Structures are given as C-alpha cells and as structure tokens.
Amino acid sequence: MFHLKKINKEKSDYYFMSGFTWLMGYLMIKCEQQKYRMMKIQKLYLFNLLCCLSTCTGLRGLISLEHKVYILEPMEEGNTHRLYRGEHLKLTQGTCGHGHNISYPTQMTNTTGHKRDAQSSTKHVELIIVADNREYQKQGKDVEKVKQRLAEIANYVDKFYRSLNIRVALVGLEVWSDGDKCSITQDPFTSLHEFLDWRKLKLLPQRPHDNAQLISGVYFQGTTIGMAPIMSMCTAEQSGGIVMDHSDNPLGAAVTLAHELGHNFGMNHDTPERGCGCRATVDRGGCIMTPSTGYPFPTVFSTCSKKDLAASLEKGVGMCLFNMPEVKVLYGGQKCGNGYVEEGEQCDCGDVEECLNPCCNASTCTLKQEAVCAHGQCCEDCQLKPAGTPCRESSNSCDLPEFCTGADPHCPANVYLHDGNACQGVDGHCYNGICQTHEQQCITLWGQGAKPAPGICFERVNSAGDPYGNCGKDAKGSFAKCEARDAKCGKMQCQGGANRPVIGTNAVSIETNIPLQEGGRILCRGTHVYLGDDMPDPGLVLTGTKCGENMMCINRQCQNISVLGVHDCSAKCSGHGVCNNNMNCHCESLWAPPFCDKAGFGGSMDSGPMRPTDSSGVTVGILVAFLCLLGVGIIVCFKRKTLLSLFFSNKNSTIEKLRKTLRIFFFCKSKKIKPILRPFIFFDIETMIKHDDN
Template identity: 85%
Template sequence: MSDLSCSLDPKLCKLSYLPVYLLPVAMPFASLTLGDFSRSRWSQLDNLPNTQKNVVPVNISSNSFIRIAAFLCPLLWFEGFFLCSGNDGLLCPHETLTVISSTDYMQFCFQFQKQGKDLEKVKQRLVEIANYVDKFYRALNIRVALVGLEVWSDSDKCPITQDPFTTLHEFLDWRKVKLLPQKPHDNAQLISGVYFQGTTIGMAPIMSMCTAEQSGGIVMDHSDNPLGAAVTLAHELGHNFGMNHDTPERGCGCRMTVDRGGCIMTPSTGYPFPTVFSTCSKKDLAASLEKGVGMCLYNMPEVKVLYGGQKCGNGYVEEGEECDCGEPEECMNPCCNATTCTLKEDAVCAHGQCCEGCRLKPAGTLCRETSNSCDLPEFCTGASPHCPANVYLHDGHACHNVDGYCYNGICQTHEQQCITLWGAGAKPAPGICFERVNSAGDPYGNCGKDSKGSFAKCDASDAKCGKIQCQGGANRPVIGTNAVSIETNIPLQEGGRILCRGTHVYLGDDMPDPGLVLAGTKCGDNMVCLNRQCQNVSVFGVHECSGKCSGRGVCNNKKNCHCEAHWAPPFCETAGFGGSIDSGPMRAAGSVDNLIPIVTHLAGTQSSLYVSFLQSQFWINVWFGLKCNFPSATQLPFHPVIHYTVNSFYLKKKKKEGIDPPQKPLPADPLGRSSRLGHSAATGRSFTCESFDKFVHQPHHFQLSQHSLNSALLTRSV
C-alpha cells in the first residue's frame, strides 16, 4: 500500500477528531510534555552529544509517521512566538539582538491514522517538536508557544501529494481561505510523513512572515527523533523570516563545527542535527525586520486559551495574577513578587513597554516607532503597561513617493525588488521587457505556474506581475549562489535594442522563485499585482476606508482612522490628541506637540524598529504556551510578534532501515530542508540540494552544464 493511501483515500483511515488543549509551560531548559514539565531534555539539548541514544525520542510505532502542515488537516496551534525584551517578565538571553523579539502563533495541522497508535505519544511528540523550535529561536529573542491540536477524521482539507510545490501552494491557499478566518494566527507549518519528490524535506516562501498568502511552510517528519523535524521546521520558519542559506560564499560564522551539526540554515541537513543559528541568519533576520517583515508580531498572546490550568511562575499574567516573572530563582523583575505573582508594595505595574520603574508611563509616550514608510507609531494610553498592538497603513496606501503601494505593512515596488536581486544601482526595465519576456511561459519569463505545474504565460495586462525585469546593478544576482542571469535583447522599431535583465534564482527546493514580482507591487496607475494579475487598487477598499477620516487622518490595517495630532479618533471630526483607537493618543492632554506629523510617516521616515515585548500567536489545535522570563530592566529592544500555524498529519509509513542516524550525511537542503533520508543511498553519493537544484532546474534548451549555474549568463534575442 502506498504511503499516500491514507491521504488520498479517507476510507482507509480510521481517524478520530480530538480537540486537545495543552499548556506545556515552557520554563528555561524545560521539556514541554503533557503534564510533565521536567527540565531534563532541554539540558540534554544544550550539550547534545554526537550519538542519538542520548536524546530520548518519543516512541511512535514504526508504521506511522507525522506530517505537520502549515495550513492543513488536524491542527496544532502555537500561541506564541514572542520577542523577548524590556521588562515584560520573560527571561531572555544576555546576548540580544537590536532587532525585534516576537511571539509567533503557530498552527500545526495533524492527521493521524489510528492503528493502535497512542494519541498521547503523538501529542507529546508534537509538543517536543515545538519546544525544540522554541529553544532554537530563543537565541534570536523569539519565543514559541503551542496552543492547540486538531485531528481530521474524514479527509484532507486540501490536497497533499509528493510534489512539494503543489502541496505548499494548496496548503497556503487553504490556510488563507479556510483557516485564517476561523483561527487568527501569524504562520502555519505542515508537518507531513509523505516523502516529497527528490531530496526535498521542507519548503517555505522567503520573507513571507505575517502575510495572508504565504506565511507558512511544509515539513517532512523524516526522523524517528523529533529533533529532526524540529530542525527542519526551524529552518523553514527561518525562510519565512527572511533567512537565506548559509553557503560558503557568504562567509557565515557558526559556533558549531560541521561535525557537531553546524548551523540551522545550512542548505543540507545531516546527523548530528544543527541547533544554532549563524551570524548570517541573524543579519538576514535584522534586515527583514527593518523592511517591515513580521508586522503581526507585536500583539500580545491570548493567555486564556492556554491549556494546563493557571500556574504562578509560567511567565504569563493570568486571571487573578498581577504579574508573573517566572520561578523565584529566575525572576529579575523588581516590581513583581515571584512567589505570589503579585505586585510589590507601591508598584503599579511590572511588565510592558509602558511600565517604567514600576509606574505607568504618561499617555502619549511613544512606545513603538515606525519601522518603514508603511508603518504607524504606537503610544502609551496611560491606563495600561503594555504598548498597543502594532498597526500599519491599510493595504493600497501610496508610498515611496507614490511609486508603490503598502501591502502587509511593506512598501512594494519593482525598484526595491530589482535592488534586492541585483544590488545598488539596479532599476526596473521598460515595460516592453516585461511584455516580451513574460509572454514566453518558460522558466525565465512567466506568471507563475498553472494547476498542472507548467509555467504560465502572462497576458499583456499582467506582464508586470510576472518575472521581474531589471537594468543595471551588479554583473550577477546578489541573492543566492545558484542563479542564472538572463539578458534579453529586444529590437525596437525605431532602431536600436533594449537590454532586459532577468534571473532564475535557485535558492533551493524549499523556496519558490524569488524572481517573480511580489504581491502588492504597483503595476500601473491605480493598479497592483495580486495573484499574478494586475488589478485595480480599489480591490483593497483603501479609498472608502480613508474617506471616513474627514481628510485629517489615514486608514490603518484594522480599517480605523489614525488621526493627525490635533484631531480625535474614531473619525478625526473633533478636536483631540491624535492617533487611533488602536494605537493610543499621539500626545497627552495639555502637552506641546512633540511628534512628527502623520504625513511625515506617510512619506516614510525609516527608523530602527525597537520593540519591547511582542507576542504573536502560533495556532495549533494542541494549545500550549511557552514561557520566557524577561529581566526587569527595560534595556532590551522591543520585538514583534508572530502568529504561527502548523498543520500535521499522522500517516502510515514503512519502516526505513538505518534512518536514525543515517548511514551518510543527509542530502543538501536547497533553501528548504532537503533530504530523503536513505533515498540518496541509491545514488552512491551524497546528493546535495544544490546539485539537485541544478539537476532538476537544468535549462536544457540553453545547453547549460550542470556545473555552470553558479555564474551562468544567458543572452538571447527576442
């Protein structure tokens, strides 16, 4: 029977619906398991030896395996990727980034074929995977909390196949249409037991965190040890954050040698598994956050849904608690009594960006600066110790001197994408380049892929939403190491030629082509790219929303008015103190104007994003929360939050011999985790993701050598 039989034929699967609610309280070095909050496994991870026997795996019967999908089946939900910093009561590493901390609400989709399987062990395994991921991201000031698990008992909610591209597309589409409206979250990951084609063991879009269309990924549960899937999940999540592969050309610093696992974003995975991030990953994360990636990461998690009952010392301020700074031996907050979770004498607050010296900051105090031209500032309300949830300009607002439109808090333009691909000095090519090249429907000119997986030709009206065409910049693409530069000469009727520069970037099997124009990019006057089509910007409804602001404010992503300094929300009709019902007042009563006018923010003063404590929700139908205790000092930067969703399946599989640990290093992971764990043995050599990329994407009609992709330059005439 095929490994896919359970997924494809629901009659073969005897599944039960199990809404489970867990709260493995994540203490530092704590192993989050059902009802057992021991500290043993994290301490093992800290000093992980090179032998597998020292890491105790959860025993899942040999003929079953998990598939966790980010928008799929049974759901596991993480309610918390939160960025640690400030005095929010969570303990963060001493070495912190000057970027953001965030809580990512992750949702797992999980489908289980019940053939004598132990559901409790399955839940334990998923919790362990989530906790490993949390452990990895602590070093980046990011925390993860699992909050839910859902088992599909009848059939897959979206098609799951061995084609990773199709599976990722279907899963992300299902998440956007079905899952997001029901369960708000930041990101979703699918963990699957289905073996993907080739060497791929994971795939995720890059720089897609918080977007409705692409914030998620797919992961193959390739190891009996949950650490294996956790590393792959952390890797794919890294791509969502904007992290690229750690290739030799980048000169990344990794504090773990290769024989000790190396770093998480290495293109291939092997044994021992990597457990740390490189210097390149940290730089990539910082750069992405500065561009506005992760706008959803600033919101506090909903602690009421956390399973496991209330507990003083778990780092979450729950009902009846005034504060919670963790266990007494961990608490560094001078305002909170760790034993009773009550405020100390004379203290008014203990946590939050709007709490300083155990006192509330005045209303109108800036607590979160803008990160880019599409962001909006937030201010203390004077009534809460927490900075209001992050808000930004409504999709469709003009930005970058009216050359672009805001989309998910980022100003998307062809120019910026050309610079990302080709470096400084690059600019968009004339429109004729987009029209001629993207009408081909080949790897170098297309509007994505159709339902059959073939490259789709662009209609003339949609040409600027296909492959990006540029001029100028570096001699070869500056993103990725395996890229083909395509220079197309287009003759003009009046004589002469126009040189168009395109690219096909091989970032890896786990990442879609970054050479396609990004959603939300301006493709004409009052026109924007959505779903590879050039549509009227009215699709966002921004003009209708802004129309209710009386000409004295702008519309934010929650469809509320953000008023100028002297006008009051909600509609900027009467005198007031500016801001919105979401962001707090721009100035306190009786204060002198001390803020930059809104129009300046629209023009786009881009500043570093300092966030204090941000949490986003990881939705997963197994509710569980991870905790992190902050130091009391407000020295740490503020960090955004992520809502992360992961879907997982549990399916029948044949026992693989010699999988853990593998006989040889696992094949390389092409910008997505790539490996078949034992499938590569048949080739007689270690088949890396890069080599697989080169093999699969070989542009045969150009007669390129498999070994020439790193610096290939194609010149053609149209």
C-alpha cells in the same frame, strides 16, 4: 534503563535521576484527561546546557550537556525510562526543500527618519500546528498522542528561538483524524501550496494566527524533509510550511520546523561560502539553518541567521509579531513561571532562577510593593508611562506609530497603513505594512544603481511563458504567459546595477535585446535562480507592487486597488487621516478618532492617543487667557456699582473695594490687556486713596 523517583519539595513535582544532578527549566504540557502537570527542575552548574522535558505520560525530552545530546524516553511498561546518546536515535537523513541560498542587501529600505529597533522588542509568533491524516495513522490513530507530540515539537522550537528574542506561542493544534482537508502527496511543492491555500481560505478566517506548520507522516520525494516560502512571515498567502515527521523522536521534526520557520523569517542556509559563525562546530551539529539534518542535532542559530533576521525585520517582515498573544488561547493551560501573564497573575517573569525583573515576585507572579506594572514598553521603573508617550515608532513609510494609553503597560498592537495606500510619494502601494516598488526590487536583485526597465521589456519577455519570462505557474505546474495588462506582475525586468545578480551564487542573468520601431535596441535584464520546483521564484514581481495608476499586483494579475476597500475606508476619515489595517482612521495630530472630524490629539482607536509636542506651553497659555478674561469680566460687571458705592459707603469699605479694583487693573495691565475703564476714573481713584491716607 533507570527508574525515576518523585520527591515532593516546595509544592512542585521534582524527579531525581540516578547519576544526574539537578537541571534547570520549566515546562508544562496539556496531558490526558485535560490534566496539567508541571516539571520543575533546579539548576545545574554546567555550561552549554539545554534542557527541554515533558512530564506527560512519563518523562521525555532532550538534555544537551557540553555539546553531547541525550534523549530521554519512557519505556512502554512501568515507571522505567531509558536514556541514550543522540547518535542512536533513529533518524532519516534529509534536506530542506529550499535548496539554495538567496541573499538580500542588508540596508534598510523604505524607512522614515525614525527607525524601530525591531531587534530589541520581543516578537511573539502565534503558531498553529496541523497533523495530517498520515501522521495520525503513524501515531496509532491516537489523537491525544498526536497532540502531545505536536506540543513537544512546539516547546523545542520556542526554546530554540528565545535566543533571537522571539517567543513561539502555540495557540492551536489540529489533527486530521477523519481525512486530509487538502491534498497532501509525496510531491512537497504541490503539498506546500495546497496547505498554504487551505490555511488562507479555511484556517485563518476561523482561528487568527501568525503562522501555521503542517507535520506530515508522508515521505516526500527525494531528500526533502521540509519546505517553506522565504520572507513570508505574517502574510495571509505564504506564512507557513510543511515538515515531514522523519524521526522516532519529536526532536527531529522540531529541528526541521525551526529551520522552515527560519525561512519564513527570511533566513537562508548556512553554506560554506557565506562564512557564517556558529557556536557549534559541524561535528557537533552546526547551526539550525544548515542545509541538511543529521546527528548531532543543531540547537543554535548562526551569525548569518541573525543578520538575515535583522535585515528582514528592518524591511517590514513580521509586522504582526509585536503584539502579545491572547493568553486564553495558549495551548497547555496557565502556570506561574511560563513567561505569560495569565488570569489571576499580576506579572510573570519566568522561573525564579531566571527572573531579573525588579517589579515582579517570580514565585507568586504578583507585583512587588508599590509596583503598578512589571512588563511592557509602557512600564518604566514599575510605573505606567503617561498617555501619549511614544512606545513604537513607525519603521517605514507604510507603518504607523503607537503610543502608551496611560492605563496599560503594554504598547498597543502594531498597526500599519491599509493595503493599497500610496507610499514613497506615489511610486508604490503599501501591502502587509511594506512599500512594494519595482525600483526597490531591482536594487534587491542587482544592487545599487539598478532601476526598472521600460514597459516593453515586461511585455515582450513575460509573454513567453518559459522559465525566463512568465507570470508564475498554472494549476498544472506549467509556466504561465502574462497577458499584456499583467506583464508588470511577472518576472522582474531591470536595467543597470551590478554585472551579475547580487541575490546569490545560484542566480544568473537573463539578458534580452529588444529592437525598437524607431531603431536601436533596448537591453532588458532578468534573473533566473536555480531553486528547482520547490520554492517560489524570487525573480518574480512581489505581490502588492504598483503596476499602474491605482493598480497593484495581486495573484499575478494587475488589479485595481479598489478591490482592497482602501478608498471606502479612507473616505470616513474626513480628509484628516488615513486608514489602518484594522479599517480604522489614524488621525492627524490636531484631530480626534474615530473619524477625525473633531479637535483632538491624533492617533487612532488602535494606536493610543498622540501627545502634543509642547503640551505644557499650551496649558499655560490657556490658563493665562482664562484669568485675563475673568478679570475683564469682573471689571465690566462691577464698573458702575463700584463707582456709585464710592459716594454712598463708609470710608473703610470704599477704600477696600477700590484696592480690589486696582489689583484687577494692574493684573490686566501687566498682561497688556487694554483697560475697559477710562484713565481719568483711575486717576480720581488714586487721588482719593492718597487723600484718605493723609
């Protein structure tokens, strides 16, 4: 045990711990009575340092030095704190509910000639964390204590993901103090689906966000301590997960939440057969996506996780993460140095020691002299890029490009085609910014050369209602038979490809020979992945896949795309544009928003204005045409007046007027404009001028 002594220095709160030098980092968390405090920590010249601390109700958090983890917590009485090794932390050993690996081909699919470098752009996950009633009771029925714990968890997760160029912004906390708002039981599979359904129907319409995670005080059955659907980030149906609060210290739940969030991003487990590279050895915790959790705590991601993330982003997963979060809804209030530009700030590049931005004063969060901007894809050399400059190109056939507005340093929020728009010619429909087709899913399951099986395969196999042919599970957890009209929304049936499924070592081939009336047989190839009952079946046809003419798989049913409103939206675009996910028209290059019925540069109200490919040439052409028309007009207006004044004016004024007329004539002649005046008139004029000069 030891005491902390507060030292006032440069208007910040410093804490000195006996036996420790200064650490580096910033943290601000919302404390009791809506007060805010800042932990300002200096630099420690050691490698492999991770520091994540909170100053609310004492100093608490994680200090990792040279792969050794220390936990810092306040004692119940006085200003006394305790610091202990991580192996002494009370921790429940557990595993992720996603029990096996699923690997996906890494090639980019459904992309256009222009590929967005999704890895280089900072992604922002707008996260809401919910605590169930059992967690509320576990924390002594103290709402503020629960909120503080959840905020600490979010802070850890944000620290973990920064190495992947991902920021996790906590935009909301909810504590179910009066009772659970959906059924949370010891069955993790049922609890996950209940929570995801509640999120879609209740939470998402009221509080827009990208992902929601439930922290539960319930002890799940078996060894499961967390569960989340894979490759589901940004979807309304499955962007979330559940986490058991299995440790006395919030760090345990934070590691599990980061793990489940990784599944949402498309990351798989770091199993031995994958040969993943990890900066931390197994005896030092390994990496975050290791299948089981224990001491030491993992705090880094493996090379496999980074590859999985890159493959998911290239496929269109995470389309909602390219916009900056609304700073007014960030939990914890504002503070210079947190990396977000908030009210009263001109810029924010983080801590003074971390800031590398040449346009921003890190200590004051103000722009440097002559700088107009400091952040964003539309800011270059501290100045705004011109309107129409591309700042985010389309990543696939369902994505739309964005352009700088000329007034904002940030690229407009990412927009994509409205659900139901055709893609890949007419072979697919867009859904959540991804072009879903049976063909691509067969390639994912079986590798190159695979293609969808004939319709009879889907009808026969999926009418069985067993693990190998079904339309998912019903409310009782039993496999549901597919109706004939919904057969192409059940288990995927393919032909060709590799000898066995390529999605993982735990996947097996399910082959069915179906006799044909005209003789012969047809081979149908499905897959079965041994995931238990705790993960959605990756062998099922994906939501949004085309299942007929103007038909799409929605909730395992083949429904008309008209239910999505795509036709009504596209009708207002005057035949010169398409409808985006905000129900606005994205116009072709020669038409202007909002309805593409007037001349313009294209784009939408959301994307920024498109710029013509050669605007300088167009401008010069318009200028030349204007000058020539002006010259012709002058000649027409003054033709007769000039000729008459030739005989009634004094000689000097006559010569001057003639010279002006000749200038107009030769200008138009050089531009190959046919003269209005007859040639003999100009001949007479030239003769008179020569005579006058003599």
